[in-house]
Amino acid sequence: MSGAPCPLGRCDGSGLIEDAEHGVVRYCDCRRQLVAGRRARALSAVVPRRYRGVSFERPPVTEMPAPQVDLVRRYVRQLGARLDAGRGLWFQGGPGTGKTTLAMLVSQAALASGRTVAIYSLPRLLAEIRETFDDDRPGAYTDLLDRLAGVDLLHLDDVGAEKTSPWVLEQLYALINARYEDESAILITTNLSHEDLAEQIGARTVSRLEQMCEVVPMMGRDRRRMEVTDLREQRPDPASPDLRLA
Ligand SMILES: Nc1ncnc2c1ncn2[C@@H]1O[C@H](COP(=O)(O)OP(=O)(O)O)[C@@H](O)[C@H]1O
Ligand SMILES: [Mg+2]
Ligand SMILES: [Zn+2]
Incomplete structure (x- = not known):
């Protein structure tokens, strides 16, 4: 060593x-x-720049609804025990309601406490599974699945954003089910209701996720779009005084 x-x-x-x-x-x-x-x-264990340095003490988290933030705070406080018990969180709500921000807060805390985390958007993960399967290196595919099954926390962002093939969905089920059986935690964010998600990625997979995760319902207006509006209001363009009405 x-x-x-x-x-x-x-x-x-x-x-x-x-x-x-x-x-x-x-x-x-x-x-x-x-x-x-x-x-x-060797996995994707990096919090994207946009969400790096997210904190309970700073906006936007300080501006998010208290009940949801409290659920996340409790999770982070009990992080070690929750991860060891394979308990995760499921952020559900419309676009721009802070799902990814809160999920990154959890992943960042896990990484800071020395836990292993893999962070993927679901479309990227599925693409990677597909790629390694086509890879000529023997074992590339099982290697990836083993590693994804072995991390302390698997963070899947934007689950259900893409329709994909039955074969790939079968691999996703195998992965989620392996983590279910090992009692390893999963963190997901999704725009979809449980029903729509089941339609998109399969009822069996959704049912496993339901058993492993506590649901955090996110609501409110789309903050990403509101930010764009805010910028326009702060910096009115003299050439188009009626912009804010547009
Ligand atoms: N409740 C909120 N108050 C203020 N800003 C917020 C709130 N929720 C989200 N935001 C901001 O809106 C943008 C989108 O947040 P994000 O977490 O990516 O949303 P989602 O994953 O739900 O689409 C980010 O810039 C974030 O800082
Ligand atoms: Mg998001
Ligand atoms: Zn030692």
């Missing part, structure tokens, strides 16, 4: 613990974490 001290303070940094009493050497938990971390780094 690297010669760094054991992050858990349990071994001498070698990743091995000698059990003199039983005359055996076993792996320290820090080694398991290290291996999981290496595998996860």
Whole structure:
């Protein structure tokens, strides 16, 4: 190993613990974490720039409805226990209601506490599954699925945004079901109702997600569109004084 001290303070940094009493050497938990971390780094574990630095203390989160933010705050406070129990969150609501912002807050907290996270928009994930399947490297496909199944938190943004093939939906089900059976947490955001989502990605997959996630209903107006309106109001263009009425 690297010669760094054991992050858990349990071994001498070698990743091995000698059990003199039983005359055996076993792996320290820090080694398991290290291996999981290496595998996860090959996945998409980066909070997109737009959502980097989101915080409960700053807008836009301070302007979001309190009941929803409180659910997320409680989740983050109990993060370790929730992740270990495989409990996730399901943000549901119209576009621009803050789903992705709150979900990124959770992923950022998980990454900050040393957990492994894979962040994907569902269309991108499905495309990647499809690509590795066509890949010539032996094992590329099972490697990806193993890694996605192995992270502490799988964050899928915009679930149901794309209609796809039955084969790909079958792979998605296998992935969600593997995490269900391992009690590994999933975080999803979606614009769709449960019924429409079932139509889009399959009732079995939706039913698994329902069992694993607490629903956070997001409501209100589309803030992304309101931001555009705000900018227009702050910087009226002298050439078109009636812009705000447009
Ligand atoms: N309740 C809110 N108050 C203020 N700004 C918000 C609110 N909800 C979302 N926003 C802002 O609107 C934009 C879209 O938010 P986002 O989380 O991407 O929405 P969604 O994922 O639901 O489409 C972001 O710039 C975000 O900062
Ligand atoms: Mg979003
Ligand atoms: Zn150790």
